[in-house]
Amino acid sequence: MSRLKQYLSGVKDGFPIFLGYLAVSFTFGIAAKAVGLGGFESALMSATNFTSAGQLAALSIIASSSGYVEMAFTQLIINLRYCLMSSALSQKLHPSTPTYHRLFVAFGNTDEIFAVSSAKEGYISPFYSYGLMTLPLPGWTLGTLLGVLSGSLLPERIISALSVALYGMFIAVIISPARKSKVIAGVVLLSMLLSVIFTYLPVLRLIPSGFRIIIITLLIAGSAAVIFPVDDEKGDVK
Amino acid sequence: MSGNPFIYIAVMALVTYLIRAIPLTLIRKEIKNKFIKSFLYYVPFVTLAVMTFPAILTATNNLWSALAGFVTALLLAYFNKGLFAVSVSACIAVFVVELII
Numbered sequence: 346m347s348r349l350k351q352y353l354s355g356v357k358d359g360f361p362i363f364l365g366y367l368a369v370s371f372t373f374g375i376a377a378k379a380v381g382l383g384g385f386e387s388a389l390m391s392a393t394n395f396t397s398a399g400q401l402a403a404l405s406i407i408a409s410s411s412g413y414v415e416m417a418f419t420q421l422i423i424n425l426r427y428c429l430m431s432s433a434l435s436q437k438l439h440p441s442t443p444t445y446h447r448l449f450v451a452f453g454n455t456d457e458i459f460a461v462s463s464a465k466e467g468y469i470s471p472f473y474s475y476g477l478m479t480l481p482l483p484g485w486t487l488g489t490l491l492g493v494l495s496g497s498l499l500p501e502r503i504i505s506a507l508s509v510a511l512y513g514m515f516i517a518v519i520i521s522p523a524r525k526s527k528v529i530a531g532v533v534l535l536s537m538l539l540s541v542i543f544t545y546l547p548v549l550r551l552i553p554s555g556f557r558i559i560i561i562t563l564l565i566a567g568s569a570a571v572i573f574p575v576d577d578e579k580g581d582v583k
Numbered sequence: 584m585s586g587n588p589f590i591y592i593a594v595m596a597l598v599t600y601l602i603r604a605i606p607l608t609l610i611r612k613e614i615k616n617k618f619i620k621s622f623l624y625y626v627p628f629v630t631l632a633v634m635t636f637p638a639i640l641t642a643t644n645n646l647w648s649a650l651a652g653f654v655t656a657l658l659l660a661y662f663n664k665g666l667f668a669v670s671v672s673a674c675i676a677v678f679v680v681e682l683i684i
Contacts, residue, residue, distance in 0.1 A: 361670035386588045393596035403595050410586050413594050420598040426630060427602045433623040435610035444608055451604035456634060461666065463627035505644040506678035509652035512639040513673035515631040516653075520660035522628070529628055536632035544637055562629045570621035 348472045355476020361514050362457045363480035367488040368507030369397055371499055374492015376401065380408035384493040391489040395455055395482060398554060399423045426558045430459040439468045446471035453478035457511055460518045528573045536565050648680040 346354070370391055377387035382404075394400055399420050406416050431454055438447065450471050454462075458477050462469055491499075523530040543549045543557045552560070614620045636653075643649045655676035659669045 358666060361667050364674070365670070382588060386592065389589075390592045390595070393592060394599050396599055399595060399599055403591065407586065407588060407591050413586070413590060416591055416594050417598050420595045421602070424599050424602050427599070428606055429626050430630065431603050431606035432610055433626040435607050436614060436620075436623055438607070440612050442611075447608045448604055451607040452600060454603045454607070456630070460627065460631055464666070501644065502678060502681055505648065505681060506674045508642040509639060509649070509656070509673045509677050510670045512635050512642060513652065513656040513670035514666050515635045516656040516673075517660045517664070517666045517669035519628050519631050519635075520657060521663050524661055524663075529625075532625055532628050533632045536629045537636040540633040541637050558630055558633050561633050562626060565629045566622050566625035569625045570618050573621070574617050575621040575624045 346470075348470070351470040351472040352476040352479075355473040356479050357476075358461050359458075359477040359480045361510055362455075362461065362477070363484040364507055365457065365510030365514070366481050366485040368499075368504050368510065370485045370488030371492040371504060372508075373397065373400060374489040374494075376404055376492075377489065378493045380404045382407070382493070384490050387493045388486050388490040392482070392486040395453065395485060396424060396427075397456075422553060422556060425556075426456075426562070427454060427459075429559065429562055430454060430456070434459060434462060437462055437465070437469050438471070442471060450474045453482065455481070457481070457514060460515055464518045528569065532565055532569050536561060539565065643677050644681055645684065647684055648677040651680040652677040 373391070374387055377390070382390075390400055390403070394403075402419050402423050403416065406419060431451060434450075434454055438450065453474060458474070458481065461477060462474065465473070519529075519533050523533045539561045540557070543552060543561065614623065639653050640646060640649045643652065652673040656669050656673040659672050664672075
C-alpha cells in the first residue's frame with residue numbers, strides 16, 4: 346500500500362477515536378476551568394500531553410499547588426502503562442523504521458491509538474499511525490478548549506452517549522480475537538474480573554488506577570505467557 | 584493555584600512523552616525471547632479489558648444506558664463488526680436508552 350493509502354486508512358480508523366475524544370476532552374475542559382486554568386493553558390496541556398487520566402490527575406495537583414516533582418512523579422505512576430504499550434507497539438513497527446518516525450509515532454501512542462494499532466495484522470506503517478492521530482489530536486485539543494469556553498455547548502445527553510465511544514472501540518479490539526481463541530477469551534474475562542476486584546475491594550481500591558493496570562497486566566499477561574506461550578511466527582494462539 | 588501552569592504543563596508533557604518514546608526507540612529489533620514475545624502479545628488484551636470494565640458502567644448518566652452501550656458493543660464485536668460500527672452503535676444505544684428512561 347502506498348504511503349497516502351496507509352495514511353488515509355489511519356484517518357478512517359481514527360474517526361471513532363475522534364468522536365470519543367471530543368466528548369472526554371470536553372468534560373476535561375470543564376474540569377480544567379473549575380481549577381482556574383484558562384482556555385489557552387488547558388488546550389496547550391491537551392495538545393502536548395494527549396492523555397486523559399494523567400491530565401485529570403494534573404488538575405488536582407495544580408489546584409492544590411503541589412510541587413513540580415510531585416507532578417512528575419504522579420505522571421510517571423499514572424502513565425507508566427504507556428511503557429508497556431510502547432514496548433508492545435515496538436513489535437508492530439518494522440525493525441528498519443527510522444528513529445525520527447519512532448519519535449513521532451511515540452507521541453501519539455494513547456490508549457485508544459494503541460488499541461487500534463494492536464488490532465492491525467502484521468507490521469504497521471508510521472504513516473498509518475500519523476493518519477490515526479490526524480483527527481484525534483486536534484479533536485482532543487479543540488474539545489478541551491470548547492469545554493473551558495462553554496461548558497453548556499454540547500447537551501449533556503450527547504456527552505453521555507459519546508462517553509462510551511472509546512470503550513466501544515476497546516471492546517471491538519478485544520472481543521473479536523477472544524471469539525477465535527479460548528486463551529484470549531480467558532485472558533479478557535480474568536482481566537475484567539481482577540479489574541472489578543481491584544476497583545471495589547477495600548485496600549485494593551486505594552491503588553491508583555495507573556498502577557492497577559500495570560499490576561494486573563504483569564500478573565495476567567505474565568501468567569498467560571508462561572502457560573500459553575505464543576508459538577508460531579504469526580503470533581496466533583489457538 | 585500558586586505554581587506556574589506552564590511549568591506544570593512542561594513537566595507533565597516531558598514525563599509522559601519519555602515514557603512513550605523510550606521503549607519505542609530502544610526496542611528496535613524483533614524480540615526473539617519466547618516469554619517476552621508472548622507477554623507483549625497479551626498486553627493489549629489485558630490493558631484494554633482492565634480499562635473497559637467496570638469503568639464503562641459509570642461512564643454515562645445512568646447504569647442502564649451504560650449497560651445498553653456495553654451489551655450492544657459486546658454483541659456487535661462478537662459478530663465481527665468493525666471498530667467504527669461497534670463504537671457508534673454503543674453511543675446510539677446509550678442515547679436511545681436515556682431518551683426512554
